[in-house]
Amino acid sequence: xxxxxxxxxxxxxxxxxxxxxxxxxxxxxxxxxxxxxxxxxxxxxxxxxxxxxxxxxxxxxxxxxxxxxxxxxxxxxxxxxxxxxxxxxxxxxxxxxxxxxxxxxxxxxxxxxxxxxxxxxxxxxxxxxxxxxxxxxxxxxxxxxxxxxxxxxxxxxxxxxxxxxxxxxxxxxxxxxxxxxxxxxxxxxxxxxxxxxxxxxxxxxxxxxxxxxxxxxxxxxxxxxxxxxxxxxxxxxxxxxxxxxxxxxxxxxxxxxxxxxxxxxxxxxxxxxxxxxxxxxxxxxxxxxxxxxxxxxxxxxxxxxxxxxxxxxxxxx
Amino acid sequence: xxxxxxxxxxxxxxxxxxxxxxxxxxxxxxxxxxxxxxxxxxxxxxxxxxxxxxxxxxxxxxxxxxxxxxxxxxxxxxxxxxxxxxxxxxxxxxxxxxxxxxxxxxxxxxxxxxxxxxxxxxxxxxxxxxxxxxxxxxxxxxxxxxxxxxxxxxxxxxxxxxxxxxxxxxxxxxxxxxxxxxxxxxxxxxxxxxxxxxxxxxxxxxxxxxxxxxxxxxxxxxxxxxx
Numbered sequence: 001x002x003x004x005x006x007x008x009x010x011x012x013x014x015x016x017x018x019x020x021x022x023x024x025x026x027x028x029x030x031x032x033x034x035x036x037x038x039x040x041x042x043x044x045x046x047x048x049x050x051x052x053x054x055x056x057x058x059x060x061x062x063x064x065x066x067x068x069x070x071x072x073x074x075x076x077x078x079x080x081x082x083x084x085x086x087x088x089x090x091x092x093x094x095x096x097x098x099x100x101x102x103x104x105x106x107x108x109x110x111x112x113x114x115x116x117x118x119x120x121x122x123x124x125x126x127x128x129x130x131x132x133x134x135x136x137x138x139x140x141x142x143x144x145x146x147x148x149x150x151x152x153x154x155x156x157x158x159x160x161x162x163x164x165x166x167x168x169x170x171x172x173x174x175x176x177x178x179x180x181x182x183x184x185x186x187x188x189x190x191x192x193x194x195x196x197x198x199x200x201x202x203x204x205x206x207x208x209x210x211x212x213x214x215x216x217x218x219x220x221x222x223x224x225x226x227x228x229x230x231x232x233x234x235x236x237x238x239x240x241x242x243x244x245x246x247x248x249x250x251x252x253x254x255x256x257x258x259x260x261x262x263x264x265x266x267x268x269x270x271x272x273x274x275x276x277x278x279x280x281x282x283x284x285x286x287x288x289x290x291x292x293x294x295x296x297x298x299x300x301x302x303x304x305x306x307x308x309x310x311x312x313x314x315x316x317x
Numbered sequence: 318x319x320x321x322x323x324x325x326x327x328x329x330x331x332x333x334x335x336x337x338x339x340x341x342x343x344x345x346x347x348x349x350x351x352x353x354x355x356x357x358x359x360x361x362x363x364x365x366x367x368x369x370x371x372x373x374x375x376x377x378x379x380x381x382x383x384x385x386x387x388x389x390x391x392x393x394x395x396x397x398x399x400x401x402x403x404x405x406x407x408x409x410x411x412x413x414x415x416x417x418x419x420x421x422x423x424x425x426x427x428x429x430x431x432x433x434x435x436x437x438x439x440x441x442x443x444x445x446x447x448x449x450x451x452x453x454x455x456x457x458x459x460x461x462x463x464x465x466x467x468x469x470x471x472x473x474x475x476x477x478x479x480x481x482x483x484x485x486x487x488x489x490x491x492x493x494x495x496x497x498x499x500x501x502x503x504x505x506x507x508x509x510x511x512x513x514x515x516x517x518x519x520x521x522x523x524x525x526x527x528x529x530x531x532x533x534x535x536x537x538x539x540x541x542x543x544x
Contacts, residue, residue, distance in 0.1 A: 004375075011377070048371060054360055057365075059364065068336040070336075090397070108430060143385075161380040161381030164380040164383060176367055180341075190320050228488065232491060233491075254511050257510075264478065271337065272331075280437065280469035280473070281469065286462050286469075291473070302515070306515055
């Protein structure tokens with residue numbers, strides 16, 4: 001059976017080859033920093049499941065030191081010039097979109113049809129992880145098609161992957177770091193403490209005040225944690241259920257559904273939701289906060305909309 | 318209450334723009350210590366959670382493919398395609414993508430059909446820039462950056478306010494599980510239906526902003542041309 005572990009090994013091999021290519025790049029004065037960073041990330045993907053929790057923690061600390069203290073250099077692997085790209089693009093025509101669409105297409109088909117596929121009486125892949133496994137499959141197929149069609153050197157995918165990986169740099173591991181921070185917060189009871197403050201110090205005497213506090217609390221706490229999933233249980237246990245549902249007899253389904261979406265408004269505004277807001281800015285070579293700035297004027301009116309929707313719907317059904 | 322020091326570290330760290338990796342490591346340490354854990358235990362908790370979250374980073378396996386496609390001029394081709402479509406403007410393109418992304422997310426295909434590395438960088442952003450250049454001529458760098466940021470934002474808004482309409486998405490299942498623990502049984506379908514009003518409002522609000530973006534691009538291009 002194909003599991004997520006196989007995709008991790010594939011990822012480990014990609015990061016590992018980027019590490020080797022980094023070490024050999026004499027043009028980058030910080031080449032060993034890059035090599036160590038991508039090498040450690042490769043180690044995490046290849047061996048993480050076999051390391052102890054403490055060993056994995058040390059590995060993260062090493063990544064933090066390299067990424068956090070600026071030991072990563074910007075590399076410039078040889079690629080085509082803009083003029084060459086225009087020439088190739090004109091020659092290949094719209095066929096160039098075909099391999100670009102292989103990854104989403106395979107991920108789509110895999111998600112839809114491979115879930116319960118069987119091979120020799122056993123499940124072909126882990127149904128719970130079907131999208132990520134299909135994504136890996138799509139990458140493999142796209143690589144084979146590109147190599148067979150355009151015949152670049154065998155090292156080209158590694159060097160091009162390295163070019164993009166170094167564009168993102170340390171931000172590559174930021175989303176994963178934030179997920180891990182969320183776990184430490186949870187283990188330390190941060191959520192309970194926030195809920196305690198909210199209920200102790202905020203005015204919650206009317207239905208409107210309760211809805212207001214719940215929605216804004218979801219947005220703010222999501223902005224702090226980077227994830228509405230962390231905010232939802234805390235705010236709902238502290239304000240949503242006891243006040244909106246029990247005291248003021250609001251509808252639990254409407255409260256929960258819209259409350260979660262109020263949290264998503266917070267996620268649009270925060271660097272803590274790094275995979276959406278920070279990695280995207282790095283990928284597009286923008287200022288770190290550029291994407292957040294583009295999103296805040298949508299997030300604020302939409303939060304108000306959620307608040308009003310909840311207030312006018314939750315006590316009516 | 319001391320456990321909240323970690324949050325203060327995060328907020329402060331991001332405000333004074335210390336490298337976020339360091340901010341997170343310090344915040345985790347402070348929070349753990351405040352909760353009475355020793356350093357070894359904190360490192361282990363953090364390492365375990367990091368390892369279990371590898372699925373977040375695994376999407377970067379697309380980078381070699383995207384890089385190869387760029388080497389062969391995919392971004393150029395995307396620009397050429399848009400330049401030929403006379404009716405294509407930046408705002409129309411991004412509004413179309415926003416709606417497409419919401420609908421795809423609503424039928425459970427959020428991670429399969431888009432994404433910052435797979436679609437925004439190689440296709441959507443260059444197309445949005447080319448559409449503006451076709452209509453208004455060469456653009457100043459800040460306008461290029463503005464358009465790119467909006468391409469990324471359209472992807473995010475589309476996913477955030479589409480995916481909750483899908484029954485089996487993580488957030489719906491989390492709500493269901495949490496309410497069950499509190500003795501309340503709800504159906505995922507009921508939850509996802511109530512995500513629809515917000516999804517429509519998100520499309521209207523963000524779509525309006527994208528229409529206004531077109532005017533801003535035109536204005537900035539004219540100003541740069543006059544200088």
